[in-house]
Amino acid sequence: MLTQHTRATTRRLVQTALLAVVALPLTFSLQAAAQPGDQAGDSSTAQDDQHAAGAASVTATADDQKDVAVTVYNQNLGLVRDVRRLQLPAGEFDLRFMDIAAKVNPATVHIVSETAPHDLDVLEQNYEYDLLSPDKLLNKYVGREVTLVQFHDENNSTREVDIKAALLADNDNRPVWKVGDQIVTGIGHDRIVFPDVPANLYSKPTLIWLLSNHHAGAHTVEASYLSTDMNWSADYVLTLASTQETADLNGWVTVVNNSGTQFRNALLQLVAGAVNVVTAPPPPRPMSEMRAMAAPASPPQFAQENISEYHLYTLDRRTTLQDNESKQISLLEAAGFPVEKQYEVNGQSYYYQQAIAPGEPAKDPVEVHLKFKNSQSNSLGMPLPAGTIRVYQADSKGRMQFVGEDHIDHTPKDEMLDLHIGNAFDIVEERKQTDYQRIDKHTTETAFEIRLRNHKSDAVTVEVNEPIGGDWTMTESSFKYEKTSASSARFMVPVAADGEAVLTYRVRVKW
Numbered sequence: 001m002l003t004q005h006t007r008a009t010t011r012r013l014v015q016t017a018l019l020a021v022v023a024l025p026l027t028f029s030l031q032a033a034a035q036p037g038d039q040a041g042d043s044s045t046a047q048d049d050q051h052a053a054g055a056a057s058v059t060a061t062a063d064d065q066k067d068v069a070v071t072v073y074n075q076n077l078g079l080v081r082d083v084r085r086l087q088l089p090a091g092e093f094d095l096r097f098m099d100i101a102a103k104v105n106p107a108t109v110h111i112v113s114e115t116a117p118h119d120l121d122v123l124e125q126n127y128e129y130d131l132l133s134p135d136k137l138l139n140k141y142v143g144r145e146v147t148l149v150q151f152h153d154e155n156n157s158t159r160e161v162d163i164k165a166a167l168l169a170d171n172d173n174r175p176v177w178k179v180g181d182q183i184v185t186g187i188g189h190d191r192i193v194f195p196d197v198p199a200n201l202y203s204k205p206t207l208i209w210l211l212s213n214h215h216a217g218a219h220t221v222e223a224s225y226l227s228t229d230m231n232w233s234a235d236y237v238l239t240l241a242s243t244q245e246t247a248d249l250n251g252w253v254t255v256v257n258n259s260g261t262q263f264r265n266a267l268l269q270l271v272a273g274a275v276n277v278v279t280a281p282p283p284p285r286p287m288s289e290m291r292a293m294a295a296p297a298s299p300p301q302f303a304q305e306n307i308s309e310y311h312l313y314t315l316d317r318r319t320t321l322q323d324n325e326s327k328q329i330s331l332l333e334a335a336g337f338p339v340e341k342q343y344e345v346n347g348q349s350y351y352y353q354q355a356i357a358p359g360e361p362a363k364d365p366v367e368v369h370l371k372f373k374n375s376q377s378n379s380l381g382m383p384l385p386a387g388t389i390r391v392y393q394a395d396s397k398g399r400m401q402f403v404g405e406d407h408i409d410h411t412p413k414d415e416m417l418d419l420h421i422g423n424a425f426d427i428v429e430e431r432k433q434t435d436y437q438r439i440d441k442h443t444t445e446t447a448f449e450i451r452l453r454n455h456k457s458d459a460v461t462v463e464v465n466e467p468i469g470g471d472w473t474m475t476e477s478s479f480k481y482e483k484t485s486a487s488s489a490r491f492m493v494p495v496a497a498d499g500e501a502v503l504t505y506r507v508r509v510k511w
Contacts, residue, residue: 056093060084062264065099066220069267070230070321071312072255073275074385078230080104080263083114083222090216092123097207101227102260104205108226111209115219124210139170140198147193148177163187205260229258232270234331234387238370238419240339240403242394247339247372249380251331251387253302253313257321265318268329270302272385272410273310301330304382311383311410331385337378342369343460345429345450349467349487361430361451365423366462368404375414384411391421426455427462427495435506445475447506454495462501464491470509477505 064084071079080101088095097111106127113120148163165177165187177184207223232255239248253270257263302313313331321327344367356362370391374380390405404421411417435447452462466489474481474489481489495501 056089056091057096058086058088058093059096059098060086060221062099065264067267068263068265069269070263071269071271072230072232073271074232075275076228076231077275078227078257078259079224080227080259081222081224083220085218085220088120088211088213088216088219090213092210092212095209095211097209097223098204099261100205100207100223100225101230102205103227103229103258104207105226105228106207109207109223110225111221111223113219113221115221116215119214120219120221121212122209123212126208128206128208135173137194137197138167138175138192141167141194142170143167146195148187148189149191149193150188151190162193163189227259229260231256234272234385235328236384236387236389236408238389238391239400240370240391240393244341244393245338246336247370248333248335249337249389250333251384252328253331253385255321255327255329257323257325257327260323262323262325263321265320268315268319268321270313270385271307271310272313272383275310302332311385313385332380332382334379337372337380339370339372342371343367343424343427343462344369345452345462345464347431347464347466349469356433356436361432364429364431366427366429366452367420368422368424370419370421371416373414373416374411381413383413384408384417386410389417389419391419427460428453428455429462434504439508443508443510445506445508448504450493450503451500452493452495452503453500455498457497459494459497459499461492461494464493464503465489466491468507468509470511472507472509475506475508477503479503479505481505 064086065082066085067083069081071081073079078101082097082100084097086095095111104127106125109125109127111122111125143166145164145166148165150161150163152159152161163179165179165184167175168178168183169176174185177187179187207225213219232253235252235254237250237252239250241247255268255270301316303316305312305314315329319327319329345364346367347364372378374382374384386407386409388405388407391403392400393403395401404419406419406421408417408419430451430453432449432451433446434449435445437445439445450464452464454460465484467487468489469487472487477491479491479493481491484490489507491503491505493501493503
C-alpha cells in the first residue's frame with residue numbers, strides 16, 4: 001500500500017448555461033432538470049440518473065484520492081498509481097473513475113482493492129473518451145427536440161424568441177430541423193438550449209469498471225495505468241575554475257506532464273534507461289530549454305537505486321505535476337573535482353585511400369574536450385542520466401560566460417566523461433599529403449605533414465588521431481605513435497607557447 005495518504009480537494013465541473021461555438025455565431029446552452037440538492041448541468045449527475053434504472057453506480061473523483069504515485073520514463077511514458085477511498089455497495093455496480101490522464105493506454109489499466117482484494121471482482125472495463133463539446137452535443141440530439149433562441153433588436157433592447165425544433169440530421173455540421181410540420185434548414189439562431197447532457201457524453205476522460213463486490217463498505221482501491229505524453233530529461237551545469245583544472249557540477253531534471261490531468265502531492269520517481277515497449281510511444285514534445293544559470297544550486301533531492309537493468313531516482317518529498325507543466329528539480333551537486341582539458345585533431349579515413357587533390361593545405365578543426373571521471377573520489381559516483389551538460393566559465397570580472405555544451409549518454413559510476421565543448425580559436429592545424437604511391441593492386445603508401453601552430457601564451461599538447469583503414473604499417477614518423485585500435489593511430493604532439501610543431505609520418509596500407 002502506498003504511504004503518506006493525503007486528502008486532496010478539487011472543484012466539481014459545473015456545466016454552464018452557455019457554451020461558445022467557434023464556427024457559428026451562436027451559443028449552446030444546457031438546462032438540466034436538476035433535482036433538489038443536485039448541481040444543475042453536472043454531467044455525472046445526469047449520467048447517474050440515466051443509470052438509475054439499471055445497476056448501481058459509484059463515481060470516484062480526485063476528491064476521493066488518498067495517494068498518488070507517478071513514475072516517469074525518459075521515453076515519453078509514465079506509470080500512474082492512483083489510490084482512492086470509496087464506499088462501495090454489494091453486488092454488481094459501475095465504478096466511474098474520473099480525473100485520470102487523458103493519454104491513458106486502456107490496455108494497461110489495472111484496479112485492485114487493497115482493503116479486500118478477494119471481495120472485489122472486475123467483470124468489465126471501459127474507457128470513455130467521447131468528451132462533451134458543442135458539436136458532439138448537437139450530434140447526440142439527432143431525433144430529439146431542443147430550443148433555438150433568436151435575438152431580435154427592438155427599441156434599443158434585445159428580445160429573445162424561442163423556437164421548438166426537432167433535430168432530424170446533423171451531417172457535415174449542416175443541421176436539418178423539423179419545426180411544427182415543416183422541414184427547415186439554415187435556421188438563423190444565436191443559441192441552442194438543451195434539456196440535459198446525454199449519458200454517453202463525458203466532461204472528461206473516464207474509466208468505467210463493472211464490478212462485483214461481495215460485501216458493502218469502505219474500500220481503498222488502487223488503479224494503475226500507463227500514459228503517454230509524460231517525459232523527463234537531465235540537464236547539467238559545469239562551472240570551470242579560472243585555472244580550468246577543477247570544476248563544479250550541478251544536475252537538474254526537467255519533468256514534463258502533458259498527460260491531460262494534474263497529479264497533486266504525488267510521489268515522483270524517474271527511471272533512466274531504455275525500457276523495451278512493444279509499440280513505441282510517439283516522440284516527445286519539444287521541451288523548453290532549462291535556464292540553468294537562472295537558479296542557484298540546491299542540495300540533491302533524489303535517492304538512487306537499481307531496478308532490473310535501469311536506475312530509479314525517487315524524490316525525497318511530495319510534489320505536484322500540473323497538466324501542461326514543465327518542472328525542474330535539483331538532481332545532484334559536486335564541487336571542486338579535477339578536470340582535464342585536451343585538444344584533439346581527428347583525421348578522415350578517406351585520406352588514406354587515394355591521392356588528395358593538390359592545392360592549399362587542408363585544415364581540420366582542433367577540438368576542445370573536457371574529461372573527468374564519475375567517481376566518488378570526485379564527489380560524484382552517482383549514475384548520471386543522459387542529458388546535456390552546459391559549460392560556463394567566469395570572465396576577468398567574475399561574470400559567468402557560456403563556453404560550450406555536449407550531450408552525454410547514461411553514464412554509470414566510475415566511467416569517464418568526455419565533453420566536446422567546441423573548437424580552439426588560437427590553435428591551428430594544417431595537413432598536406434606529401435607523397436602517395438600505389439605499390440601494387442592492393443597496397444598503397446602515403447605520407448603526411450601536419451603543422452600545428454599555437455598562438456596561446458601557454459604550451460599545449462595536441463592529440464592527433466588518424467583513422468587508418470586496412471592492414472597498415474607505420475614506416476616512419478617524427479613523433480612516437482600508439483596503435484589505439486586496429487584502424488587508428490594516435491600521436492601526442494607538444495606545441496610550445498606561440499610556437500609551431502610539425503608531425504610527419506609515412507604509412508603503408510594493404511586493402
